[in-house]
Amino acid sequence: MAQVDARHTAPRLERSRRDRWVAGVAGGIGHHIGVQASLVRVAFVVLSFAAGFGLVVYILTWLLAPLEAEVDGFEAPPRRIRLPSAGRAIGIGLVIAGVLALLWVAGLWFDGNFVWPILLAAIGFGVLWARGGDAGRGRWNLETLGTPLSFTRFAIGAVLILAGMGVFLAARTSLEGVGNVLLAMVVAIVGAALLAGPWVWGMGRQLVEERSSRVRTEERAEMAAHLHDSVLQTLALIQRAKEPREMASLARTQERELRAWLYGRAPELAGVRLRDAIDSMAGRIERQHQVSVEAVVVGDAEMDDRLRGLVNACAEAVANAAVHSGTTAISVYVEVEDDAVNAYVRDQGAGFDPDVVPADRRGIADSIVGRMERHGGSAAVISRPGAGTEVVLKLPRRDS
Amino acid sequence: MTIRVFIVDDHELFRSGVRNELGRNLEIVGDAGTVEEAVPAIVDLRPDVVLLDVHMAGGGGRAVIDAVRSERPDVKFLALSVSDAAEDVIGIIRSGARGYVTKSISAEELSSAVQRVHDGDAVFSPRLAGFVLDAFGGDAPQHLDPELDLLSRREREVLRYIARGYTYKEVAHELHISVKTVETHVSAVLRKLQLSSRYELTRWAADRRLV
Numbered sequence: 001m002a003q004v005d006a007r008h009t010a011p012r013l014e015r016s017r018r019d020r021w022v023a024g025v026a027g028g029i030g031h032h033i034g035v036q037a038s039l040v041r042v043a044f045v046v047l048s049f050a051a052g053f054g055l056v057v058y059i060l061t062w063l064l065a066p067l068e069a070e071v072d073g074f075e076a077p078p079r080r081i082r083l084p085s086a087g088r089a090i091g092i093g094l095v096i097a098g099v100l101a102l103l104w105v106a107g108l109w110f111d112g113n114f115v116w117p118i119l120l121a122a123i124g125f126g127v128l129w130a131r132g133g134d135a136g137r138g139r140w141n142l143e144t145l146g147t148p149l150s151f152t153r154f155a156i157g158a159v160l161i162l163a164g165m166g167v168f169l170a171a172r173t174s175l176e177g178v179g180n181v182l183l184a185m186v187v188a189i190v191g192a193a194l195l196a197g198p199w200v201w202g203m204g205r206q207l208v209e210e211r212s213s214r215v216r217t218e219e220r221a222e223m224a225a226h227l228h229d230s231v232l233q234t235l236a237l238i239q240r241a242k243e244p245r246e247m248a249s250l251a252r253t254q255e256r257e258l259r260a261w262l263y264g265r266a267p268e269l270a271g272v273r274l275r276d277a278i279d280s281m282a283g284r285i286e287r288q289h290q291v292s293v294e295a296v297v298v299g300d301a302e303m304d305d306r307l308r309g310l311v312n313a314c315a316e317a318v319a320n321a322a323v324h325s326g327t328t329a330i331s332v333y334v335e336v337e338d339d340a341v342n343a344y345v346r347d348q349g350a351g352f353d354p355d356v357v358p359a360d361r362r363g364i365a366d367s368i369v370g371r372m373e374r375h376g377g378s379a380a381v382i383s384r385p386g387a388g389t390e391v392v393l394k395l396p397r398r399d400s
Numbered sequence: 401m402t403i404r405v406f407i408v409d410d411h412e413l414f415r416s417g418v419r420n421e422l423g424r425n426l427e428i429v430g431d432a433g434t435v436e437e438a439v440p441a442i443v444d445l446r447p448d449v450v451l452l453d454v455h456m457a458g459g460g461g462r463a464v465i466d467a468v469r470s471e472r473p474d475v476k477f478l479a480l481s482v483s484d485a486a487e488d489v490i491g492i493i494r495s496g497a498r499g500y501v502t503k504s505i506s507a508e509e510l511s512s513a514v515q516r517v518h519d520g521d522a523v524f525s526p527r528l529a530g531f532v533l534d535a536f537g538g539d540a541p542q543h544l545d546p547e548l549d550l551l552s553r554r555e556r557e558v559l560r561y562i563a564r565g566y567t568y569k570e571v572a573h574e575l576h577i578s579v580k581t582v583e584t585h586v587s588a589v590l591r592k593l594q595l596s597s598r599y600e601l602t603r604w605a606a607d608r609r610l611v
Contacts, residue, residue, distance in 0.1 A: 299534065329504065333563045335563075346564055
């Protein structure tokens with residue numbers, strides 16, 4: 001019966017996703033120590049009458065043990081399992097009531113003064129905090145507090161907890177004091193709410209706002225960098241173009257690219273290997289700017305988001321060289337080392353003084369340096385008027 | 401004495417273009433569009449340097465080198481190509497060419513490349529430098545001859561600068577050495593490239609083609 005299965009004796013105690021009635025605690029413990037979950041459940045119920053010991057252990061385990069990782073292809077069906085069928089619920093209730101009655105009669109372990117308050121408070125606690133699984137737990141989700149469902153929940157939970165507190169306190173005083181105790185509690189809680197409520201509410205709002213504004217800022221920076229690389233560059237080219245046909249072709253290319261970007265595809269850089277991505281980047285800029293880009297790649301790597309960032313920064317550096325250096329030959333050298341990927345973009349053109357770049361020239365700041373830093377790398381621009389420019393991009397590799 | 405140059409390329413336009421561009425500083429003694437024309441002409445004219453297209457019908461540049469080598473060992477070859485295939489580039493160097501440049505090279509640079517080859521030095525384009533770094537990167541072969549199968553740290557540094565687009569003069573400046581020393585390093589690399597028995601070298605080059 002208590003068969004030990006090697007797969008289930010993991011050193012980590014996790015709450016079970018599959019085998020659960022409430023929070024998967026019993027299922028998790030059962031798997032962990034290698035006994036049937038139903039035995040653990042019975043133990044919890046019985047221990048709960050030992051002055052609520054079982055309940056306290058249950059709640060602590062719920063809070064402390066992480067939820068088991070999701071198994072591939074397996075979606076946890078919490079509704080179905082959490083709310084057992086009516087028949088089953090009645091069965092469980094009868095069993096509990098029976099055990100309860102038995103213990104009551106035997107007069108064993110039983111102390112109504114403790115169990116009922118703790119039970120009520122625990123159920124209230126559960127109702128309040130059992131929202132949306134692990135992500136919501138441990139953090140007040142103020143955005144959803146005002147919605148009907150969560151308000152009902154909040155009300156039920158609060159009433160249950162208050163009832164628990166009331167019963168606890170009432171049991172210590174005389175029976176007719178119950179009314180006074182409840183009144184005192186309500187007054188205290190209303191007072192506390194009036195004092196601290198607005199402040200807590202404001203804090204919550206502020207947190208939510210800060211988080212979303214940070215997300216927005218990051219998105220805006222990424223978008224600005226992209227628009228600079230593509231649309232602004234093309235507009236600059238169109239202004240220089242002399243032939244209507246050339247303008248039209250530039251505009252068409254840009255339209256295609258922008259469309260692909262808006263709808264979440266990056267066809268130009270979709271290559272799965274770094275070498276392909278660099279080559280295709282070089283080809284694209286050669287076409288766009290009528291320059292020759294000599295791209296040399298030593299070693300190769302699987303493309304990922306960070307390498308895409310490197311390739312994009314590299315593309316921006318090459319495009320800058322094509323537009324500003326005055327030469328038509330640009331060298332790109334990318335080397336894949338064990339611990340880093342380095343890229344060098346060099347032209348032997350006009351060069352400039354990096355200290356006197358106007359603030360509205362966003363290319364270097366956003367598209368190159370900012371982009372590299374967002375991906376955990378670095379960028380340096382080495383240039384002197386008349387001595388060409390070299391952009392050095394370094395991206396440490398995390399996986400090695 | 402001006403350097404005597406012979407051009408082998410199957411593109412007529414390209415030959416006349418190079419003729420015009422190099423004609424000012426160098427003496428163009430002749431040109432040919434096929435392997436069959438080129439071999440007797442080179443043997444006959446004894447140019448100092450042959451500019452050689454890698455890709456041609458009838459065996460390409462390597463066929464020319466192989467046919468001329470036995471009769472005119474003094475003639476030096478500089479490979480000139482639009483080809484990016486490692487197999488062809490490594491192949492023509494191992495056949496005996498003293499350097500490899502791409503056709504996008506400027507007239508001025510081509511002129512100095514010819515000069516350099518004539519002086520007995522090697523000419524590496526960024527791409528060739530990249531190929532060599534890649535080919536000599538990998539795992540060491542079983543029976544290693546450090547004299548031929550490995551690049552020294554300095555040679556590697558020099559090649560990395562060349563791959564980044566630095567001229568020999570700029571490399572010399574960056575590494576605080578003389579241009580002559582840079583040339584020595586590059587020539588040493590060329591020798592290793594030609595003589596190394598690293599079996600990977602050929603296999604690597606062939607594999608690269610499939611990518």
